[in-house]
Amino acid sequence: MEFYLSFEQILGNAGQYVPAMIAVGLFALTVSVESFFLMRRDGTYPWKNASVSVVMTVGHIIAQAATHGIVFGVFAAFVYQHRFTTIPVSFADWPSLIVLFVLVDLGFYVEHRCSHRINFLWASHSVHHSSEKMLATTAFRLAWTPILSGLFLFYLPIVWLGYDPVWVYGMVSADLAYQFFVHTELVPHVRWVEWFINTPSAHRVHHASNPEYIDRNYGGTLMIWDHLFGTYQPERPDVAIRYGLAHARSRPNNPLFIAYEGLWDVVKGAVRAPGPKAAFTRLFGPP
Template sequence: MEILLSPLSTAWLEQLEVFIDDWFFVLALGFLVFELIRYRIFRELSWTLIGDTLTNYVTLALFIGITVLVLGAFYVAAFYYVWQFAIFDIEANWLTVLICIVLADLVYYWEHRFLHRVNVGWATHSVHHSSPFFNISVAYRFGPMDSFWPVLFHLPLVLLGFNPIVVLFAEVIVQVYQTALHTEAVRKLPRPVEAVMNTPSHHRVHHGSNAEYLDKNYAGIFIVWDRMFGTFAEEKERVTYGLVHPINSVNPVVAFLHGFYRLGRDVWQMPGLANKVGVLLNPPGWQPKDKSETPSK
């Protein structure tokens, strides 16, 4: 207990955050080689899959470019500005870090649910779901605004009193855990694990375009959030990956921008200002009351 309550250097925690993020990326590349060999053994390796894998890393590069040039500074500045008005002064130690990770995971659930159920969020997050494959490279398939929305959702943790570095560290842990879930090589884990933790099986469901899998399993680390809030689905039927309306392209520019193109087109074609705003703020497939709602993922 003494170790849990010992004060932590936030500078050291920041270095640990970078170390974990960078080295996990290296490990992920190594695991991707294993997955490609596995595809070859099962005769599932194709030029389309290889092209899609390369597209995943190009979108990552574009995402990093936008984050570094524009959104990174906004992210850090917003956190430190809000921290001035923190309700509590929460000391950085391993206990508070663990608590922050659990809270960040809960925040991630609602952020993730928002990105699926509000068109302006889906425009960027749909990039991640547009691959018709499921391997660890898909975890690095990012949209243009994917570093914007987490700021807004995690600011309450800073306002509560968690040091911004602690919150950023917690976000990295949730994200790294999520990354590891993107694989077909791991089938179902023991039942107690599947009951509490998010697993590759649960996350495969999340990436499915099957009707029964749409908008399910938003969890980051703990699948209990989906069980609590009524969005859980078990993997039963074989998963069909990708969007309801596929992009049918391995062009990284198409993959990166298709969501905003589709959103812009839908807003432009929708008559009336109120309805145009409705397209932005409602779920994919939304139509005014006099029109039927159809899935558009």
């Protein structure tokens, strides 16, 4: 997950303020309901894990606000100025909105899969996979290096096609908002739904570090891309999911450590590589 709407866009007028408040309310309600049922089931709730995720969220929002001008004012603006055509879009124009949603969701699948298969991108994305619990708050355990992650670049082809950047990245944020609700263990597996839509079960598989599950189910809202490209894996009753990162290491619940551990490891590996080819592999090869 990664959010692209600025504070100005969210709070700039009443038309944007109300949907943002509704979304925040739904997120808070979901966390509250989940914590209630987990405490009933387990007698406790992993407050420390959830608190770290909340701190990571605050850091991510600050980093996004600091780099918002670069994303929109430099990259997106330049691409839109040289767009192939102009595609009108509005809330009343459903065909255009549906096409935009499908393009954005496909863009998410591509960037999500690349984030798992390119080490430099994984350095940022691994923050989201650092939690050893699957909670609603895990959805907000996000990187503090939004520019280095380069995720916004994957949506620039949609801007080049002719969609206004505000609509493109607004749709990205809407697509990511849905994904908040798939971060939980409380919803059981309903396999037939996963032919079309991402579910909590499918996303539990994605967060697993088991060999049977790793690097599967990259879809955002739609799961059709995983079926088309051969990366779908259903949850198996005989394989208990183990969350967290695959490489064994003692990880303190320190937000600074979580935010920059992956990036430090990649840079250190590239610097210590025996030659340029090895350094390139350390940066852009698979994790």
